[in-house]
Amino acid sequence: MRINCPWCGKRNRDEFHYLGDANVKRPEADADMQDWTDFVYLRDNPAGVHRELWYHAAGCRCWLVVTRDTTTHEITDVALADKKS
């Protein structure tokens, strides 16, 4: 599998670290413990399109939001997690 990094181009997935679901949002500081538990531990595991975070550790050190089909590994979109950079 290769990921088309916006800075570095198509690179082997060995250069990246996987984190997981890009849709989870860090709750407010004093949100309910259940919300925090969901944020820290609970993840969907969809068969199909998944937006997920990958870190280009051996490259530009950018966190990327990769849209990948978990059943085919087809990657349809790669964007910087940090939109302003």
Add this chain to the structure above:
Amino acid sequence: MSSQPNRTPDGGRIDRANTVSFTFNGKTYQGCQGDTLASALLANGVSLIGRSFKYHRPRGLYTAGPEEPNALVTLGPKVSGEPNIPATMVPLTEGLEAHSQNAWPSVGFDLMAVNGWFKPLLTAGFYYKTFMWPRKAWYKLYEPMIRRAAGLGALGEAADESRYERSHAHCDVLVVGGGPAGLLAAHAAAKAGARVILADDGHSLGGCLHGDQVEIDNQPGIDWATRAAFELSVLDNLRLFAGTSVFGRYDGLTFGAVERVAEQSEAGWGAVRERGWIIHADQAVFATGAVERPLVFAGNDKPGVMLAGAARRYLNQYGVLPGKQVVVATNNDDAYRTVIDMADAGAEVTLIDTRSQDEAPASALVGHRAIRSHYAHELTAASGGKHVKRVTFAPVGDAKGNSDTIPADLVCLSGGWSPTNHLLSHLGVKPTYDEAIGAPVCRDPGDGMHVIGGAAGTFDLHKLVEESVAAGRKAAEVAGHKKGKSPKLPWTDDPVPYAITPSWASNGGKAKTAFVDLQHDVTLSDLELASREGFHRPDHAKRYTTLGMATDQGKLSNVNALGILAGMGGGPIAEIGTTTYRPPYTPVAMAPLAGSIEPQAFRPTRLTPFHRWHKRLGAVFTDAGLWRRAHYYSRHGPDFLSAVAREVEAVREMVGVVDVSTLGKFEIMGPDAATFLDRVYAGPILSLKPGRTRYGLMLREDGILFDDGTVARLADDHFALTSSTAHAAAVGEHLDHAAQVLWPELDVAIAATTEQWAQIAVSGPKARDVVSQVVTGIDLSHEAFPPLSVATGKFGNRPIRVFRLSFTGELAYELAVPARAAEGLWEAVMEAGVTHGIMPYGTEAMTVLRTEKGHIAGPEIDGRTTADDLGLARFVSKKKDYIGRRMSERSALTETNRMQLVGLVPQAGEGTIYAGAHLITDPADIGKSLSEGHVSTAVHSPTLGNDIGLGLLKRGRDRHFDRVFAVFPMRNHVLELRVRDPYFIDPRGTRADV
């Protein structure tokens, strides 16, 4: 040559002048340069190569390629050989040693052939039915028995001395298969400017042209292929991988391949035997050709029975005519090539075609040749002991009627050609059944994949030429290359058309010896049984009968099985579905996947900027991740312990210097830098003044301690951080995650600067005297530069950062200079310290010093501990949000029963404490899994004169002065310890505060 009875007087593409000696089952034979092991054995009249998997039936060569199901041999001496190699894929080399497999005591007399007598017991599904009970018998009786009787070759027991490698290759267009289609596609793509890789599992390119007599550009097809391959080999943008099997397709057009290196040159490349390749392609062209199917009838597995295409390949490529009385049985026109070639080579040929003559356009090509032809007939049996002696045939569908038996010593079968679509199937592309060619095919899989030639079911040579050039051109264009014009198409002449009327199995004769899967001994009657018991679907029947599950993955059998199951009531063949092929296409040894055994491999060795100094001073190094760090300096004592003791004493009494360049270092800048760090660290950062430093803890979001380090505020918007050596990479990733994912709205920039700064700690009562001689521009007096100060001064004309931080408990400074100034700094510090007895110390002394002081490190931050567990609650803010705050409030992380950091000393004042030992209260409980904690760090303290330890103990802070026992079963060692606070020296911290 007389010793090779089946060698033709001339013809073939072998070097007859160069004979090659080899042994098979201990007997010496001669072959020719250019032979494979298979062709050389055939030339010598050796037709019995091995025994079959289940019934131990005699078997010979069936094919001339990687699809060979029968002729698997072990290469090399029996003790160290490599098993299960198809003899068809082994180039003949001088001194080659090969052995039969699966036969005991010998291939000619195999006792296990008695399995054949018990065949009624060994039918499909017998594993599931026969060995059901009693359950205990499985382990003691059934399994060992089955394992002894079944299986293919055995792995050698001696270590493999050969070398293996693994490598990556990249290209715009990968062409798999070097037959006419692959050669043309690769040429077209390369001419368009694409970077091309052409891989073929044969050693000489040309594919089917080796066996088929066709003309391309007014020359024999194989001559054309040889020239085409040479022309490709001189192109700069094309890489030719001969003798390379592309065995698997993976995500994103990544392919696995194995290059058989040693076979192709005497010495090999660096004496490498095989090289595993991971090929990354932008576009892929599959020119993988087609595999011929056998006909299914009783005795179709006898030595002397082989595929028609293979027989003519042995004749035309190797000059081997494996029989004189040849029977060619077919349901399609392609086998007429074999009829014509065998007749022209002087064999007596009988043709048996299941079709009427009207359905066989190629029958006109036979011409004047004296062929006995039987149309609308089929073979019903082949018989003979260890070699076929006669065949029986009958009108199609009328086995009992007018059957006839004739002598035969070579039976050539063609049940039609199946496109090789394994690589396409690997990621789930499903082929569909094509009536016209009588086989499943996949012509347009999309996703950057192009299928041409036999793999696309294109058996017409002119059409193949057209589509191959077009596909090569198109693949290059999609990959962004469209230089020049499309190459001119070569002129072709191939008189033999391809017409087929599929026939899947003969109805006459005994189904019990009509083999569908030769390698796994699955017969027509096994499929009948499976079908009768409800396993019609190919994927069910496959598992029930094990058809297609041997090492050849049913290359010859799968399509026949589809047709047979359909005919048995499974439904139309187009709807019955296909099985899914999985990698590898051909068996792959583990070694080329693992690559060479290089402990270091591509991992770099990281040396600190002071490394040459450490070496000069006689440092003994230790590995810390990729770093080489000075462990201790051998000149400081006659042995490890005394050297470390002297280094510790120097720090406690005078002054020492240690290299801390391996610490993770980060620069954080920007208007929001303080806000950002305040959210990353558990302690407050907003209140940190420029010129001040703070010890900082980072938590994971789940509330567990992640790393400890220091935060220095150099200016309002500029911080310098350190992390532990071990977590440097993870901390960098964590910081980037916080800045880019959690809070992208914060204006902050992060740079990892571990390599940019050389850093040392100068520690001991005389530290100030030393540092003040080295640094200018900073007032280092206690009043002007108290503990936790930071400032940038001058070292010569370079900047030097001075931090007043103490890890040892003594008066201490950390000095950081740009890495290139490192050696000068070390020299200056050593020179300044010489009158104060300065001594460099290594990581061991550092561990002793921090343990005496009760400072935690990696063994305590073990992914389970919280800040409070380690007595660091005062470094955690209660007033703000930060990563890990909310979850650290969970009851499990705050309960009183948790393990807490304690100091440990031997109760008797002596004895060895081992790190990793378990702590228990009552020695009577040893072995009862009642561990209440463990020793995390243990050192010998020269300052106190005995061993000391840090440990994690349940409710440890309430148990000071209690007695516990350290149990270390690996050394059968138990030591009574006293629990205490972890601050072994100077608990009030007065020594550093001067």
